[in-house]
Amino acid sequence: MDMWIETTLYSAFGLILHHSEYVDPTLVDWIKDKIDQITGVSATTIVIVLGLVTSAFPIGVMALALRRARRARKRKR
Amino acid sequence: MANGQNSPKTNDPGGVFYGWYIVAAMFFTSLIGVGSRQGFGVFVKVWEEDFGTSVGMISVAAGIGWTVNGLVQPIAGSLTDRFGGRRVMIVGSIGMALATIGVGFMPNVYGLIVMYGFVLSALAGGAFGTPTTSVISRWFQRNRGRAISFVMAGGSAGGLIMVPFAAYLLVISDWRTAWFVLGGMIFLFGVPLIVGIVRDDPADMGLEPDGGSDGNPDQPNLMPLQIRVAPLETTHWRDSIHSAPLWQLSVAFWVCGITTGMIAVHFVRWAESEDISAGTAALAFGVLSVINGAGLIFVGWISDYMPRKNLLGIVYLVRAGAFLALIFLPGQAALWSFAVLGGMSWLATVPMTNGLTADIYGLRNIGMINGLIMMSHQLGGGAAVIAAGVVFDVWGTYDAAFVAGFATLVLAGVVSFSINESKYSIRYQKPVPITPNVATAASDGD
Numbered sequence: 001m002d003m004w005i006e007t008t009l010y011s012a013f014g015l016i017l018h019h020s021e022y023v024d025p026t027l028v029d030w031i032k033d034k035i036d037q038i039t040g041v042s043a044t045t046i047v048i049v050l051g052l053v054t055s056a057f058p059i060g061v062m063a064l065a066l067r068r069a070r071r072a073r074k075r076k077r
Numbered sequence: 078m079a080n081g082q083n084s085p086k087t088n089d090p091g092g093v094f095y096g097w098y099i100v101a102a103m104f105f106t107s108l109i110g111v112g113s114r115q116g117f118g119v120f121v122k123v124w125e126e127d128f129g130t131s132v133g134m135i136s137v138a139a140g141i142g143w144t145v146n147g148l149v150q151p152i153a154g155s156l157t158d159r160f161g162g163r164r165v166m167i168v169g170s171i172g173m174a175l176a177t178i179g180v181g182f183m184p185n186v187y188g189l190i191v192m193y194g195f196v197l198s199a200l201a202g203g204a205f206g207t208p209t210t211s212v213i214s215r216w217f218q219r220n221r222g223r224a225i226s227f228v229m230a231g232g233s234a235g236g237l238i239m240v241p242f243a244a245y246l247l248v249i250s251d252w253r254t255a256w257f258v259l260g261g262m263i264f265l266f267g268v269p270l271i272v273g274i275v276r277d278d279p280a281d282m283g284l285e286p287d288g289g290s291d292g293n294p295d296q297p298n299l300m301p302l303q304i305r306v307a308p309l310e311t312t313h314w315r316d317s318i319h320s321a322p323l324w325q326l327s328v329a330f331w332v333c334g335i336t337t338g339m340i341a342v343h344f345v346r347w348a349e350s351e352d353i354s355a356g357t358a359a360l361a362f363g364v365l366s367v368i369n370g371a372g373l374i375f376v377g378w379i380s381d382y383m384p385r386k387n388l389l390g391i392v393y394l395v396r397a398g399a400f401l402a403l404i405f406l407p408g409q410a411a412l413w414s415f416a417v418l419g420g421m422s423w424l425a426t427v428p429m430t431n432g433l434t435a436d437i438y439g440l441r442n443i444g445m446i447n448g449l450i451m452m453s454h455q456l457g458g459g460a461a462v463i464a465a466g467v468v469f470d471v472w473g474t475y476d477a478a479f480v481a482g483f484a485t486l487v488l489a490g491v492v493s494f495s496i497n498e499s500k501y502s503i504r505y506q507k508p509v510p511i512t513p514n515v516a517t518a519a520s521d522g523d
Contacts, residue, residue: 030360032241032244035241043245046241046245047242047246050241050245054262055265057105061098061274065273065274068093
């Protein structure tokens with residue numbers, strides 16, 4: 001049963017999305033090796049750095065939007 | 078709309094036009110949303126062991142997700158037209174965050190298929206994609222191509238940031254924790270950004286598309302308020318089915334789906350058949366992704382200064398050249414030629430297709446029409462992936478599939494060039510200065 005489901009579904013849906021296709025696992029391993037070679041830091045450090053980079057962007061945009069709103073209010077007065 | 082009777086301001090009192098803040102917010106939602114979906118590939122090996130299943134079965138979840146996401150686009154578009162893109166994006170992103178966390182609870186591969194393939198992929202259709210481009214089309218007219226390309230570039234950036242993030246998260250924790258963290262990030266950062274920043278229409282803030290007038294903040298009232306109505310804007314989206322540009326754009330975007338879907342799935346397998354290592358092929362595909370980001374922004378930017386349909390035609394022909402390289406050049410030369418030519422044209426079709434749709438059909442039913450065109454793309458991709466697989470199984474080579482890809486791309490190029498943009502695009506219509514009667518008609522029309 002499992003084999004039948006797998007064969008049928010895989011042939012029907014075994015495809016990847018153009019705009020958000022999942023990344024090739026081989027490419028992931030290659031990227032990880034390269035990052036390890038270049039940076040030489042621990043996985044925890046990389047997670048923290050990438051997490052900070054990712055969270056800094058929305059915080060920055062929100063801060064700029066708030067500043068803009070304050071400016072707009074001042075100009076209106 | 079912006080040109081109604083309430084005389085909205087022709088310039089943004091806050092300095093930088095507010096539409097660019099919306100672009101920044103949507104760039105981030107694309108980054109985190111597309112990035113976390115691309116991160117799916119990071120977990121394939123660990124799921125294979127943990128669920129005791131095959132890579133093929135895990136790929137089914139991704140494949141169903143692809144199809145569901147495509148089928149949801151017209152629904153998301155219809156909801157966007159009815160309730161506004163902001164509401165659809167808020168509900169979509171909250172649901173997507175919860176479903177991403179939900180993936181971390183799945184006990185087996187069937188749970189993964191349901192949660193990722195159906196629930197998460199359907200909700201992702203509301204978080205980004207059709208609602209995003211529809212809102213951007215309302216905020217931008219002159220800079221529409223550039224604005225859409227920046228939002229789309231968020232997806233490319235997402236692959237560069239979120240995929241390594243997910244990979245290293247998996248090193249220091251387990252796959253369930255990694256999905257909780259990814260879902261938490263969407264909830265903590267993506268949702269507040271949409272709620273706090275995204276607005277459906279510039280008129281909601283008393284602004285005009287592109288910041289009004291000439292876009293020059295020092296001369297806000299240089300030009301009088303004017304009305305331009307998209308030539309094929311209709312009361313109901315069904316009426317647009319009888320017009321040529323919808324079919325021309327859908328056929329071309331269907332070819333886009335055929336050629337990108339075929340390559341996304343079969344590229345590494347083709348490379349192995351040419352005695353190129355999977356690692357080298359994966360690297361070439363990575364190079365393609367990086368060139369793609371740059372190409373996307375460049376093409377989106379120049380599409381605001383020249384006829385979009387010509388640029389769209391050129392992009393399809395460049396991609397046809399990439400397929401020609403696959404057919405005639407030997408292994409490594411074909412690989413790298415394709416990476417460069419394919420990268421230049423990979424996502425560049427999106428800002429021009431969405432831009433032309435809004436230019437021709439206006440904003441009233443933009444969500445639904447964008448959704449229909451997007452669906453043609455996804456269906457083309459699905460069919461091509463299966464067809465290319467069959468071709469390889471029967472002949473032991475992808476040549477016939479690549480020849481078909483080349484032929485359809487030439488067709489897409491010709492079809493794109495044949496769009497009568499000067500007749501149907503709002504960009505080529507003469508503005509009508511607002512008089513009280515015209516203004517009333519315009520606001521009635523909205």
